[in-house]
Amino acid sequence: MLHLFDTASGQVTPIELRRPGHLSMYVCGPTVSGEPHLGHGRFTLTWDVLRRYLTWSGVEVRFVSNITDIEDKIIARAAAEGTTTELVASKYEKVWWDSMDRLGVWSPTEGPHATAYVPQMVELIAGLVDGGHAYVGGDGVYFASESVPDYGLLARQPLSSLRAGARIEATEESGKRSPIDFVLWKLAKPGEPSWPSPWGAGRPGWHTECVVMSLDLLGDGFDLHGGGNDLAFPHHENERAQAEAIGRPFARHWVHSGMVEAEGGGKMSKSLGNVMSLPELLDANDPRVMRLQVLQSHYRSPMTISPSTLAAATNTLRGLDTFASDFAAARSAEPDAALLGRLRERMDDDLDTPAAVRLLFEARDRARTASLPGGCGDADRWAATVFEMADVFGLPLGRDDEAVPADIQAIADERSVARAARDWARSDALRDRLAADGWIVEDGPSGTTLHR
RNA sequence: GGCGGCGUGGCCGAGUGGUUUAGGCAAGGGACUGCAAAUCCCUGUACAGCGGUUCGAUUCCGCUCGCCGCCUCCA
Secondary structure: OOEEEEOOOOEEEEOOOOEOOEEEEEEOOOEOOOOOEHHHHHHHHHHHHHHHHHHHOOOEEEEEEOEEOOOHHHHHHHHHHOOOHHHHHHHHHHHHHHHHHHHOOOOOOEOOEHHHHHHHHHHHHHHHHHOOOEEEOOOEEEEOHHHOOOOOOOOOOOHHHHHHHOOOHHHHHHOOOOOOOEEEEEEOOOOOOOEOOOOOOEEEOHHHHHHHHHHHHHOOOOOEEEEEHHHHHHHHHHHHHHHHHOOOOOOOEEEEEOOEEOHHHOEOOHHHOOOOEHHHHHHHOOHHHHHHHHHOOOOOOOEEOOHHHHHHHHHHHHHHHHHHHHOHHHOOOOOOHHHHHHHHHHHHEOOOHHHHHHHHHHHHHHHHHHHOOOOOOOHHHHHHHHHHHHHHHOOOOOOOOOOOOHHHHHHHHHHHHHHHOOOHHHHHHHHHHHHHOOOEEEEEOOEEEEEO
16 A cells, blocks of 8 residues: 655655545646746656556546646746737746656646636635635735644644744735735736736635645545645645635645755755756756656655766666667566565555665566576566566666668678678778767677667 | 754665665676677675764764755745
8 A cells, every 4th residue: 555755744654545446636737937947857757656656556546737827927927028928828838748748747637727717716715705714905815824723734833933934024015914824816916917806806826726726626635735845835735724714625645745956965046057947958868867867766855966867867778778678579578476566565665766766677687687598587577577667667668779771781781791801990990980870889699780 | 043854885876773784877807709889797885973872873862064945936
């Protein structure tokens, strides 16, 4: 049975499903105001691996992840570029899905848009106002955080401590009653996109959309709510508080993934010049490199992405691809049940993917050893286990082994002739020429092979 | 300042109160090869610092230092 660290309880908890065999999960998606960065890649890959693992285990997963397509930054960008929020949002949503596609992240079962849920949000807010959990402030409608008894659960801080840490000045300008109150509805300034509401034209605050969309699509008491750990507070706290306030059972479990750091432990930040956008990384690297790195670190720990870690993962992948080519015939063989059982143990234990990946290497070693002269001959079983595990991880192995172009093959044939004549100088010169075109030459017992 | 988390060998990154101390990458040596490549074999004794608990701590406790996240939009 799957166990995950639940932020609400602060410990690794068995994930009891609302409905056995079916898991419902909501993950907060991006605000499409710009290109996604490496952090987006990390959390989407993390939950993609969980989803793939559960699906492989026979659990039917309903995975909802939203697109926030109306928000201050989108408005600001549209203004700066002299265009509309719709165009900004659709442009960057396209970049988002393209990046997800390249990463091999499965599309969500449903990917709702905030702008499609505004009437429902207005309805929710109205209910909160009626119930005394929200009030009209100077520039919008605010949620009365202190009206929810256990507010601070996900922040893991008592209300008094949160209140002490919050910024006071925010209270002055907005008419907030408490510094920890947050905006539910922002009244529109001239020129801003807006929707009608009982309190005046405006737009929803960020924290309401996820409540409405998750409950609408997954229903009360859905199984998992996930996101990056920087969302635990205030975003998830505020979602929870709203659901609590209207008496709707919300997520049964809260899961959060760690941040991406640059080399040397520093946070990625534009001022340090060490940020990399996701499309940029995907342009410069095999997309599987990022997935492998994510798998090789625990999802809750901070992870480092730097040129050297990318290079290491690239080399690892090259070795695995070679393995896949060498054992391509074993793809349809039966994998080893015992080793797959150990994989389940590791994955069920708070998604211990680093240990799970180690098992893949173990299977690889066994396959290699078994195929050695005098080996026990069950190489196919182990190789099939490697392929099976790679499949669970969403990490397709194998080179394209594209057809060798005729002109390249001609050079290789010429080289073979030279080798047969023991003309090593010519042979090596031809090999250099092939290498210059990106072709790696391997002379094996059964002849010469070429690959990229 | 408050809360949470982390600090492991050249790099990344698991794990454990003691005995046979993951894995990946890189590195060195060897086999194979005309030379390479790929592959195989061998090699690395690390757990921030200082105290404490213990027969024994990298693993438990305390403190110090460093780093990260949240407390404000943020994956």
